[in-house]
Amino acid sequence: MRSHWWILLLSAGMMFFAACEEKEEKAVELVGKSGENELRAMVGKAGGSLQFADAGAKLEIPAGLLREQVTIYFKREEPSLDLSGKDFVGKAYRISPKLNFNPGFAKLYVPVDRELPGLANEIKLKIYTYGKKVTQTPAEDTFVNEWVSAPLNKFIETSQDRKHLVFALYETISNRTSKAPFGLYQAAFEMQKP
Numbered sequence: 001m002r003s004h005w006w007i008l009l010l011s012a013g014m015m016f017f018a019a020c021e022e023k024e025e026k027a028v029e030l031v032g033k034s035g036e037n038e039l040r041a042m043v044g045k046a047g048g049s050l051q052f053a054d055a056g057a058k059l060e061i062p063a064g065l066l067r068e069q070v071t072i073y074f075k076r077e078e079p080s081l082d083l084s085g086k087d088f089v090g091k092a093y094r095i096s097p098k099l100n101f102n103p104g105f106a107k108l109y110v111p112v113d114r115e116l117p118g119l120a121n122e123i124k125l126k127i128y129t130y131g132k133k134v135t136q137t138p139a140e141d142t143f144v145n146e147w148v149s150a151p152l153n154k155f156i157e158t159s160q161d162r163k164h165l166v167f168a169l170y171e172t173i174s175n176r177t178s179k180a181p182f183g184l185y186q187a188a189f190e191m192q193k194p
Contacts, residue, residue, distance in 0.1 A: 044069040058109040109164040123189035
């Protein structure tokens, strides 16, 4: 008789954990309200997406990219500093916390808010981040705060409807960089010389 109770208890426990896993494995699909500039969602192994309203920017995290549940913050801001010699596309974005995706990548869809002066590969589309640029000399290292290319995050394609530029994000930025423009991503291209 005791063995039956253990079997029932074990079965109930397994069903409970299976039910919990099913809930956890559901992909997150969050679309913000119109005018909302900050989104937050708990994303786990099943992945998901966070998107601003009205076909705005979208952050897409594929299934299997995260090993555990993480609260993802996705915020858009006005570009606040000039990218010398570069031209902005869309808003600036903050994506946190600091995450490294290896292997695989998340996708950032940036709305095209202007007529681009050429094909994406011709105008050298890139993601830039505002932070410390280090210049090393034999005497000392010099630090300058400016927009720098984020080499681990790159342009991969234009969406099928041609309304978004799609960037592969192999890493995100720490949420400790809370004051703009530090910690922001900005899509930009090299301006054409006349």
